[in-house]
Amino acid sequence: MYLSRLKTSFLAAVWILILTFPLAGIGTRETKVVTGEESTIKQELVLRSGPFLLAGVVFACGLLWLGVKPLGRVIHAVSRRARNLSARGGFMIWKRVVLAGLMLAVIVAVLSMPFWGSERAMRKYVDLGVEVWLYVLLALGLNITIGWTGLLVLGYVAFFCIGAYVYAILSIQCGLPFWPGLLVGGLSASIAGILLGIPSLRLRGDYLAIVTLGFGETIRYLMQNLKSVTGGMQGLPNQDISGTIAVPAWISDGPPRSVHYYFLTLTLVVIVVLLLRRLNNSRIGRAWVAIREDEVAAQAMGINTFKLKVLAFALSAFVAGMAGVVFAARIGYFTPDAFKFETSVLVVAMVILGGMGSIPGVIAGAALLWLIPWALRDPIPRFLSTHFPAMENVGIEDYQLAIFGGILVLMMIFRPQGLIPSRRASYEMGLEEEEESR
Amino acid sequence: MLVLDNIHSAYGKIEALKGISLEVNEGEIVTLIGANGAGKSTTLMTICGVNRVKQGTISFKGERIDSLPPHVIVRKGISQAPEGRRIFPRLTVIENLEMGAFVRTDAEAIGKDIEYVFGLFPILRERRQQLGGTLSGGEQQMLAIARALMARPKLLLLDEPSLGLAPIVVAKIFEAIKGLNRQGATIFLVEQNARMALKLAHRGYVLETGRITMNDTAAALLNSRRVQEAYLGA
Numbered sequence: 127m128y129l130s131r132l133k134t135s136f137l138a139a140v141w142i143l144i145l146t147f148p149l150a151g152i153g154t155r156e157t158k159v160v161t162g163e164e165s166t167i168k169q170e171l172v173l174r175s176g177p178f179l180l181a182g183v184v185f186a187c188g189l190l191w192l193g194v195k196p197l198g199r200v201i202h203a204v205s206r207r208a209r210n211l212s213a214r215g216g217f218m219i220w221k222r223v224v225l226a227g228l229m230l231a232v233i234v235a236v237l238s239m240p241f242w243g244s245e246r247a248m249r250k251y252v253d254l255g256v257e258v259w260l261y262v263l264l265a266l267g268l269n270i271t272i273g274w275t276g277l278l279v280l281g282y283v284a285f286f287c288i289g290a291y292v293y294a295i296l297s298i299q300c301g302l303p304f305w306p307g308l309l310v311g312g313l314s315a316s317i318a319g320i321l322l323g324i325p326s327l328r329l330r331g332d333y334l335a336i337v338t339l340g341f342g343e344t345i346r347y348l349m350q351n352l353k354s355v356t357g358g359m360q361g362l363p364n365q366d367i368s369g370t371i372a373v374p375a376w377i378s379d380g381p382p383r384s385v386h387y388y389f390l391t392l393t394l395v396v397i398v399v400l401l402l403r404r405l406n407n408s409r410i411g412r413a414w415v416a417i418r419e420d421e422v423a424a425q426a427m428g429i430n431t432f433k434l435k436v437l438a439f440a441l442s443a444f445v446a447g448m449a450g451v452v453f454a455a456r457i458g459y460f461t462p463d464a465f466k467f468e469t470s471v472l473v474v475a476m477v478i479l480g481g482m483g484s485i486p487g488v489i490a491g492a493a494l495l496w497l498i499p500w501a502l503r504d505p506i507p508r509f510l511s512t513h514f515p516a517m518e519n520v521g522i523e524d525y526q527l528a529i530f531g532g533i534l535v536l537m538m539i540f541r542p543q544g545l546i547p548s549r550r551a552s553y554e555m556g557l558e559e560e561e562e563s564r
Numbered sequence: 565m566l567v568l569d570n571i572h573s574a575y576g577k578i579e580a581l582k583g584i585s586l587e588v589n590e591g592e593i594v595t596l597i598g599a600n601g602a603g604k605s606t607t608l609m610t611i612c613g614v615n616r617v618k619q620g621t622i623s624f625k626g627e628r629i630d631s632l633p634p635h636v637i638v639r640k641g642i643s644q645a646p647e648g649r650r651i652f653p654r655l656t657v658i659e660n661l662e663m664g665a666f667v668r669t670d671a672e673a674i675g676k677d678i679e680y681v682f683g684l685f686p687i688l689r690e691r692r693q694q695l696g697g698t699l700s701g702g703e704q705q706m707l708a709i710a711r712a713l714m715a716r717p718k719l720l721l722l723d724e725p726s727l728g729l730a731p732i733v734v735a736k737i738f739e740a741i742k743g744l745n746r747q748g749a750t751i752f753l754v755e756q757n758a759r760m761a762l763k764l765a766h767r768g769y770v771l772e773t774g775r776i777t778m779n780d781t782a783a784a785l786l787n788s789r790r791v792q793e794a795y796l797g798a
């Protein structure tokens with residue numbers, strides 16, 4: 127068991143090394159060589175330490191996990207003892223108190239975050255927060271299809287795109303205000319979802335994935351080519367099209383724009399979470415799970431599987447459409463390039479790594495997968511270059527993507543069921559043991 | 565109650581049912597026996613509407629059901645415990661049973677029926693909060709039957725309830741089937757275990773590569789040389 131963990135971490139490290147070395151392991155150094163009158167620039171190849179460092183980190187993480195697992199056992203044993211000792215379940219109460227305290231801390235932090243510093247200073251972080259909430263919305267929406275109903279949708283960004291364009295165009299051309307726009311954007315995405323779903327939901331797994339992938343790309347090209355309405359690659363709005371995208375009335379005046387968007391997106395997240403929770407415990411939610419588990423058996427239970435799958439599609443698209451409207455209103459100008467395939471993949475990764483089907487898991491997954499690349503892009507390189515000038519030749523910036531990918535792979539290896547798995551996910555992953563002690 | 569008339573059904577080009585006709589009357593236990601690949605499961609899936617009928621008619625209580633989708637057929641009162649159990653592995657026992665009652669809305673009666681199936685299979689009561697996938701094979705089979713009962717079917721279709729179970733568990737399940745029938749349930753039973761099925765049933769059909777080749781009372785089939793040689797290993 128431990129040996130295999132050791133082996134796994136070692137293999138992961140070697141694998142990371144193999145992957146990153148060709149990309150970032152060898153760099154060039156240019157030195158000016160002055161010989162007498164003339165100076166030549168001599169280029170030499172240098173070995174960069176980055177990939178090795180990365181592999182080391184990967185290995186260390188693996189080992190750390192080795193340490194964490196037995197520790198978890200000890201905690202379990204102690205907690206079981208404690209539970210037995212306090213006949214009235216005193217330990218459980220403590221666990222509850224700690225959990226509630228943590229929750230409260232998170233809620234307070236999330237609510238007060240925009241006010242930690244002056245608006246100027248905080249702006250960057252508040253904007254980051256808005257992005258996180260937008261991705262949380264997307265991940266929550268996609269969770270309905272992938273996590274609950276078991277439909278692999280690979281072109282999810284298309285619905286986000288439709289919401290954004292429908293709102294931007296109607297707002298510019300007809301002066302559609304924000305709040306009705308939110309509904310219209312969501313509904314348009316929803317209708318697109320239904321239109322896509324009706325022919326393609328009769329297909330199984332892999333085919334559905336491919337069809338939705340194609341749909342995502344088609345919508346993007348459509349926006350590119352419908353130049354007269356969407357401005358094509360010039361984006362919306364542009365010189366030819368007068369008018370601006372309307373922002374919510376209460377936001378347009380007054381300076382703290384990003385704070386307003388922060389709370390707008392946060393509110394949407396809260397509403398969607400509340401609705402999804404209701405849904406998850408309803409007949410519909412149960413039926414979705416049954417479809418995911420065994421579609422034929424679900425049919426035999428009298429579930430109209432086709433209708434319910436279309437419904438899952440429509441709802442999931444609605445959430446993405448709303449997110450698109452907020453995106454358009456906030457950013458004010460965008461091109462079809464904002465809706466690339468990578469975004470769809472990222473959201474899929476958020477759902478899977480967060481914990482398919484689990485609402486807290488999906489939120490955590492979205493936040494983490496948006497914050498990790500950001501951290502690799504901005505604060506970490508800055509921190510390193512100011513505090514460890516010697517790290518200069520490591521060139522962290524060169525392989526953010528490799529590091530990000532490595533982190534994703536590690537998460538998949540060490541936590542295949544997701545960050546915060548849903549209660550149901552644990553069964554196949556052989557976690558019943560942890561399950562029962564929960 | 566259920567009448568199949570000249571039913572053809574196919575998977576792509578492979579014709580699995582080549583014109584079968586059979587009949588199940590109210591209050592009966594009727595069994596369908598046959599070798600592997602004869603088309604027994606296909607017959608049940610076709611009755612349920614999961615497989616499409618290519619030709620022929622199926623009627624239930626005098627009403628044509630052969631072109632209805634499965635979820636409507638369940639509402640008419642036919643439910644199936646499919647081959648290989650096919651319970652929902654990540655739903656608990658209770659949730660599986662509730663899924664079985666999906667078409668019903670009478671919450672109170674559903675609660676009573678859950679108690680009733682727990683009475684039939686007491687082990688399920690003990691395991692009520694366990695995930696379906698973690699039950700033993702026999703427990704899963706009991707759950708599959710119990711789940712089919714939760715729809716309060718007028719006609720219960722059972723596909724090889726004895727598959728892979730110890731004789732003592734099989735006996736228990738057959739006992740339960742008999743009990744159900746005594747209380748008025750009509751049962752169409754597909755079985756490999758021909759001897760037990762014929763002992764339990766009133767009438768039987770023999771299916772060979774998509775065709776019904778024999779059709780008689782269960783007792784007559786038990787005594788028939790052909791059946792004995794082919795299915796009873798005598």
Ligand SMILES: Nc1ncnc2c1ncn2[C@@H]1O[C@H](COP(=O)(O)OP(=O)(O)OP(=O)(O)O)[C@@H](O)[C@H]1O
Binds near residue numbers: 575580599600604756
């Ligand atoms: N999904 C499918 N696609 C293609 N062919 C199928 C499919 N399901 C069944 N068949 C074929 O149809 C025929 C009948 O299969 P069926 O499952 O009805 O047999 P069965 O009598 O239930 O057998 P068993 O006793 O082994 O369960 C077989 O030849 C089988 O290979």
Ligand SMILES: [Mg+2]
Binds near residue numbers: 606647
């Ligand atoms: Mg079969």
